[in-house]
Amino acid sequence: MTATTAELPEWLRPVADLAGSVEAEQLAPRFPHPPPDARPAAVLMLFADGPRGPQLLLTERASTLRNHAGQISFPGGKSDPEDADAVATALREAEEEVGLDPDSVEVFGTLPTLWLPPSNHAVTPVLGYWREWGPELVPVSLDEVEQVIWSPIDELLDPERRFSVVHSGGWRGPAFDIGTDVPLWGFTAGVIARLFDHVGWSRPWDASRERPLPEGGAP
Numbered sequence: 001m002t003a004t005t006a007e008l009p010e011w012l013r014p015v016a017d018l019a020g021s022v023e024a025e026q027l028a029p030r031f032p033h034p035p036p037d038a039r040p041a042a043v044l045m046l047f048a049d050g051p052r053g054p055q056l057l058l059t060e061r062a063s064t065l066r067n068h069a070g071q072i073s074f075p076g077g078k079s080d081p082e083d084a085d086a087v088a089t090a091l092r093e094a095e096e097e098v099g100l101d102p103d104s105v106e107v108f109g110t111l112p113t114l115w116l117p118p119s120n121h122a123v124t125p126v127l128g129y130w131r132e133w134g135p136e137l138v139p140v141s142l143d144e145v146e147q148v149i150w151s152p153i154d155e156l157l158d159p160e161r162r163f164s165v166v167h168s169g170g171w172r173g174p175a176f177d178i179g180t181d182v183p184l185w186g187f188t189a190g191v192i193a194r195l196f197d198h199v200g201w202s203r204p205w206d207a208s209r210e211r212p213l214p215e216g217g218a219p
Contacts (some may be wrong), residue, residue, distance in 0.1 A: 003106035008129055011054055012047055019127055020118030027194045034115040034122035041121040042089035043076030048130035050150055056151040072184040075190035086124035097145045098137040106131060116187050126171040151178050167213045182214050
């Protein structure tokens with residue numbers, strides 16, 4: 001189902017308002033536009049009012065996956081031929097990965113399609129709201145997802161949980177400590193950090209705080 005801005009909780013409306021105007025360069029300045037041969041994919045940015053306030057759904061990917069193994073990410077994946085659009089892909093993948101009922105999600109927009117170079121995917125973030133909290137979401141297949149993480153927005157905005165990850169080759173990107181063994185970094189962290197910047201949610205934090213890229217990670 002779809003939702004208009006007026007139907008969303010007040011705290012989420014700035015995200016809906018931004019969805020139609022934000023540009024790819026503002027969310028992924030390094031790799032904003034996919035090449036012609038990139039494979040279509042979609043992820044679900046699902047917001048909810050949970051027991052710990054406004055929250056965002058994340059997953060820890062299985063350590064055995066070929067691409068982005070062990071990373072914190074949004075539910076999602078590559079498009080199937082039968083998917084009508086990016087929304088259908090994101091909802092199908094979320095159902096397959098964490099058991100989310102597609103009918104329980106109120107979709108309120110999409111962000112620009114971005115390039116994910118390591119897997120050569122053209123990824124469209126789909127924005128959704130989970131109005132009714134529950135039932136509990138759990139990994140459907142441990143071959144894909146090791147755990148489901150509901151991250152409170154307030155913790156993502158906590159300056160003490162923010163830092164940058166750096167690669168020996170000079171790459172540097174935003175990261176968040178969300179209480180997992182591996183921090184939230186890479187494509188997902190970049191989208192979250194820059195989206196929060198553009199909606200005016202971000203709080204001042206020490207941008208000089210750095211940590212090395214997680215072992216096995218590639219920018």
